[in-house]
Structures are given as C-alpha cells and as structure tokens.
Amino acid sequence: MRIVSVVGTRPQLIKAAALQPVLRRSHAETFVDTGQHYDDAMAGDFFAELGLARPDHILGIGGGGHGDQTGRMLVALEPLLRDVAPDAVLVYGDTNSTLAGALAAAKLDIPVAHVEAGLRSFDRRMPEELNRVVSDRLSRWLFAPTPAAVANLAAEGIDSGVLEVGDLMLDLAARVSEEMRDPAVLEPIAERLGVALAPGRFLFATVHRAENRDPAAMARWSALLAAVAAPDRSVVLALHPGTRAALEAAEIVLPGGVVAVDPQGYRTSLALQLHAAAVLTDSGGVQRESTWLGVPCLVLRTTTEWVETVGGAGSSAVLVGLDSDAALRELATRAPLARTVEQAVERARSLHLTGSGAAERISTAMTSASLPSAALTAAAAGVRR
Numbered sequence: 427m428r429i430v431s432v433v434g435t436r437p438q439l440i441k442a443a444a445l446q447p448v449l450r451r452s453h454a455e456t457f458v459d460t461g462q463h464y465d466d467a468m469a470g471d472f473f474a475e476l477g478l479a480r481p482d483h484i485l486g487i488g489g490g491g492h493g494d495q496t497g498r499m500l501v502a503l504e505p506l507l508r509d510v511a512p513d514a515v516l517v518y519g520d521t522n523s524t525l526a527g528a529l530a531a532a533k534l535d536i537p538v539a540h541v542e543a544g545l546r547s548f549d550r551r552m553p554e555e556l557n558r559v560v561s562d563r564l565s566r567w568l569f570a571p572t573p574a575a576v577a578n579l580a581a582e583g584i585d586s587g588v589l590e591v592g593d594l595m596l597d598l599a600a601r602v603s604e605e606m607r608d609p610a611v612l613e614p615i616a617e618r619l620g621v622a623l624a625p626g627r628f629l630f631a632t633v634h635r636a637e638n639r640d641p642a643a644m645a646r647w648s649a650l651l652a653a654v655a656a657p658d659r660s661v662v663l664a665l666h667p668g669t670r671a672a673l674e675a676a677e678i679v680l681p682g683g684v685v686a687v688d689p690q691g692y693r694t695s696l697a698l699q700l701h702a703a704a705v706l707t708d709s710g711g712v713q714r715e716s717t718w719l720g721v722p723c724l725v726l727r728t729t730t731e732w733v734e735t736v737g738g739a740g741s742s743a744v745l746v747g748l749d750s751d752a753a754l755r756e757l758a759t760r761a762p763l764a765r766t767v768e769q770a771v772e773r774a775r776s777l778h779l780t781g782s783g784a785a786e787r788i789s790t791a792m793t794s795a796s797l798p799s800a801a802l803t804a805a806a807a808g809v810r811r
C-alpha cells in the first residue's frame with residue numbers, strides 16, 4: 427500500500443521510530459513532518475538518535491494558536507496529499523498534526539489510519555481530547571492501544587475498523603531499555619547536565635500540558651516540585667520549551683532543589699526515569715514508560731486517558747493533580763526516602779521489557795486484503811465510505 431504518514435511532535439517521532447522499519451517492509455511510505463516541533467532538542471535530534479528516515483516533506487509549521495497552526499497544516503497538506511494520492515494516510519496520537527492529517531485526508535476521501543485510537547480523558551477542555559474524538563470519527567482503521575480504548579470507541583458506536591494492537595511506545599522501550607540498565611549510564615548524563623545523579627537519589631519531572639502553562643497552575647506545580655525535593659533528592663525537570671517560555675512570561679522562578687534542564691534525548695529520558703526515585707509528569711508517554719519500567723509515577727493531572735496505569739492496587743502511577751500534600755503522601759508510600767536507592771537498584775537489575783507487537787499488527791492490517799469488515803461490505807456494495 428502507498429501510505430503517507432504524518433508526524434510533527436516529539437512523541438510522534440518516537441512512535442514512528444517503532445513503526446517505520448516494520449511498515450516499510452510491506453508498504454511504500456511517504457514521510458511527512460509538519461514541523462509542529464522544530465527545536466533540535468524536541469525534534470531534529472530524534473531523527474538521528476532513533477534512526478528515522480529523513481522526511482520526504484517538511485512543512486515547517488510550528489507555533490501559533492491552535493486554529494492558526496491546524497489551519498496552516500491543512501493548507502499545506504491538502505495539495506501534498508492530492509499530488510501523492512496515497513492509498514491511506516496514517517496519523518499518530520492526539521496532536522494538532524494528528525487532526526490536520528486526518529482532516530486533510532478525509533476531505534480528499536483518502537482512508538485514514540489512526541494509531542492510538544479510542545483514548546479518552548473525557549475532558550473536552552484538553553485540546554488533545556478534541557483532536558482524538560475528531561480523528562477517530564474520520565478514521566477507517568482505528569488502532570487502539572488498550573482494551574479500554576476499544577471500549578471507549580464501542581461506547582461511541584464505533585466498532586468498524588477497530589483493532590486492538592498494543593502500544594508502539596512499549597515496542598520501542600522494549601527495544602532500547604536494556605541499554606539503560608547499568609546505572610553507569612547516569613555518569614555522562616550527570617556530567618553533561620551538571621547535576622549529581624545517583625540511582626534512587628533524584629526525581630525526574632516533565633511538565634508541558636496546556637493547562638499546566640497557566641500562571642496559577644505553574645505557581646502550584648513549582649510549589650509541588652519544591653515540596654517533594656529534599657537535600658539528598660533533587661528534582662531534575664526536563665523542560666519543554668513552551669513551558670520554559672510560559673514560566674518566563676509569568677516571571678516564575680523555579681525554586682531551589684528543582685534543576686531545570688533542556689529537553690533530553692529518548693535514551694536519556696528512559697535512563698532518568700529508570701534510575702529515579704520516582705517520576706512526576708503530565709506526559710502521557712512518560713506516564714506509560716515509567717509504569718513499564720516499574721517506577722513510581724505521580725501524574726500532575728486530574729484525569730488520564732491511560733486508565734490502566736492508575737487502576738487498582740499495585741499500579742505504580744497515581745493522579746495527584748497539582749496537590750502538594752497528595753504528592754508528598756503518595757511519594758512517602760510509593761518511594762519512601764529510606765528505600766529509594768534499594769528500589770532503584772532492584773528495578774534496574776530486574777528490568778526486562780517485552781514489546782507489544784503493535785508495529786507488526788498495524789502493518790499487517792494495512793493491506794487491502796485485510797480491510798476492516800465494514801469497509802469490505804461497503805466496497806462490495808459499491809459504496810464509498
């Protein structure tokens with residue numbers, strides 16, 4: 427099949443790195459980068475690190491408001507898709523690049539494949555939730571990562587074209603996380619960042635959600651990070667450039683004990699998660715990775731679309747929102763200071779991740795012979811879906 431895949435942001439490059447080598451064995455891929463993320467530390471560096479192909483088209487559309495950004499992507503994607511005239515357009519996740527790719531394709535009557543279909547936080551104030559809901563409505567192949575995602579789609583009356591495939595990010599984490607097991611990997615990172623990093627003796631944090639860039643929210647999460655930092659447990663905050671700019675605009679200075687560093691590479695991110703005492707994040711990707719790595723994770727949100735990471739006893743992630751008391755309480759139970767070194771050493775020693783097989787399932791499903799049943803029925807009846 428001739429497939430145009432559309433990426434634009436850091437997590438999409440990471441997901442594409444898991445799928446692309448497998449997809450290209452059976453399909454002809456045209457790789458399009460909208461340029462939504464444009465700093466080397468957010469995008470460019472990941473191509474080399476993850477062995478991604480050079481994009482065939484770079485649209486250079488980053489920054490701006492949601493409508494402006496999505497609109498410019500539509501304007502650029504429409505003629506491109508018309509020219510390439512692929513059999514399908516594949517989009518990942520829930521960003522503005524996802525929405526633009528899905529909408530541009532659907533308007534040209536090109537079938538859409540959505541990786542990470544069916545996720546719902548049930549909070550429509552999140553730009554990502556709108557992008558998910560609309561992209562799913564427009565898709566012919568809905569590649570759901572989890573049973574909950576399949577159930578969400580069913581609840582919305584979407585069952586045709588839905589396939590539970592697993593999580594591409596787990597596939598990639600399984601492929602490279604073994605390289606991070608040895609705590610010695612922390613040494614060059616510590617030197618480069620100018621931070622003391624010993625296993626179990628630091629917390630790793632990331633914050634980038636739109637709702638966490640509001641001045642009041644930033645004041646709350648920086649107070650939370652200050653509260654959990656301790657003299658022998660500093661917080662290493664890998665700061666998204668959008669969050670850094672929002673902090674500067676609001677003139678918020680991060681408290682002592684919180685060390686803000688530039689966004690890190692994928693392997694460094696995994697290494698910092700694996701060997702930390704705990705992770706604090708509002709990132710969907712980091713929430714899942716830390717869960718797979720068995721690291722306690724405090725989610726700086728009040729909802730999640732990755733319900734299985736926070737469900738039930740023994741789950742390593744928990745929603746704390748921006749509540750410092752809740753964060754301290756959860757940290758005391760999940761990563762008590764006295765045990766964090768021991769926990770980190772044990773975690774790294776016993777690490778062994780198995781991939782989900784998502785890439786193979788997606789690639790196999792995207793052949794005309796295995797079109798979802800409703801599409802086949804429609805085709806047989808001469809109906810265009």
Ligand code: UD1
Nearest residue numbers: 435436462463464465468489490520521522553554667668
């Ligand atoms: C986007 C996604 C979010 C995803 C995140 C992954 C949307 C609506 N949001 O959020 O779902 O979790 O990517 O990281 O699509 N900026 C830079 N350099 C860059 C990229 C961004 O300085 O390389 C700054 C710009 O000021 C930009 C702001 O960050 O305006 C926000 O970037 P944007 O791509 O709009 O959204 P993210 O917050 O990155």
Ligand code: UDP
Nearest residue numbers: 436437664689690691692695709710711712
């Ligand atoms: N990540 C990274 N460097 C960092 C922070 C995160 O490589 O400094 C990785 C992280 O390991 C995960 C992905 O980026 O694989 C998550 O992306 P992000 O948090 O930007 O977006 P989200 O998953 O919330 O959509």
